[in-house]
Amino acid sequence: MSDIEVRTAEAAEFEAVQAVFGGAMMFDATPDDLGRQLFEPERTLVAVDGGEVIGTTRALTRELSVPGAVVDAAHVTGVGVRATHRRRGVMSSLIGRQLREVPEAIAVLWASESAIYGRFGYAGAAWGIGYEIELHRVGPTNERIRPGELGELTVDDALKELPPLLRRLQAQRPGVSGRSDLGWQKHLQDKPDERNGRLARQILVHRDEAGTIDGYALWRGKMNWTATGPANEVNLEELVAPDPTAYRALWQHLLTMDLSAKLSYGYAAVDEPLQQLVSTPTALDRRLNESLWLRITDVPRALQGRRYVVPINVVLDVTDDLIQSNTGHFHLTADGDTVTCERTDAPADLALSITELGAVYLGGRPLTEFAATGRVTEQTPGTLNQTTAAFGWPVAPASLEIF
Secondary structure (H helix, E strand, O other), rough: OOEEEEEOHHHHHHHHHHHHHHHOOOOOOOOOHHHHHHEEEEEEEEEEEOOOOEEEEEEEEEEEEEEOOEEEEEEEEEEEEOOOHOOOOOHHHHHHHHHHHHOOOEEEOOOOOOHHHHHHHHHOOEEEEEEEEEEEHHOOOOOOOOEEEEOOOOOOHHHHHHHHHHHHHHHHOOEEEHHHHHHHHHHHOHHHHOOOOOOOOOEEEEOOOOOOOEEEEEEEOOOOOOOOEOOOOEEEEEEEEEOHHHHHHHHHHOOOOOEEEEEEEEEEEEOHHHHHHHHOOHEEEEEEEEOOEEEEEOHHHHHHHOOOOOOOOEEEEEOOOOHHHOOEEEEEEEEOOOOEEEEEOOHHHHHHHHHHHHHHHOOOOOOHHHHHOOEEEEEOHHHHHHHHHHHHOOOOOOOOOOO
């Protein structure tokens, strides 16, 4: 690394950053005006060798729902190093500096290769379900749904109507990322060369009896014929329906598409209620996947930022090899909306690393999972189960998009 400089990016380096990331992921970076507008050079680090960008990592300014709250979270993306500069410590330098400098108390990402990020204190904090549904087998129930109306929106109308629904979902489920106005424009952008042979995106909405939109689904169709007839494919990109009636109505519509044989959806939660809406749950071919990885960068602020299911009074002995200020004893107390977390010299009740603390932060994984392998150790009898209960959450975390 002696001949490689790590520094903050410049605004004019957007294409260079995109090219490095695209090369690392093996796709061609294409012109993207909205992507350029969303580029935050002051939050992007580049590694430069001989005046040429050879490594990058970016942090996006976004919010994330956590148990009982919505907080600022650095959304890390665009991590890549040119193949010619591998195994030289470039990525370690980029990620280490990024984590020490981000102003948010937590950072999150989707891991293209999970083995990489555990080295830096990240942990899988949310699981996701990918569905490949055989529509001729799944058998939607004949449950009657209260009156409502399905319809479609233009992109312009969607930009006004959909953001409040995403915010409502954030109030219900941890792990959901917020979007700025520009972020919504990027999310709803529909370039023909990025459709992978599918139709233009459809923006399906449900309106309640008063005419208010209370749920939406973004989906695409793809024509397919077999020897026995039509077997079209439905690709569901996103479904947000905080209201139960809207949830049922949208899924019933998607599961009964004419001429269709399959439906795919990659961002379901592990506790997705969909299985309640079909008569043959085994036809919901489910794949368990890692989704959101989380790294705590400031222990007191992070633990004070979320809420806890039951009152808690515990001293945590935390170790962090990368961020020294995270190492030490922290006294966490919580009762309802009153939460405090302060450094202390008091003896610890539980000992764990920053990795395990990140894994349980969203409430989707229990501390007892890591105690079973000795990665969490109980110093005061009884505190493991109490703290596990406090960190849990009634609703599983889920991330709706790869950013």
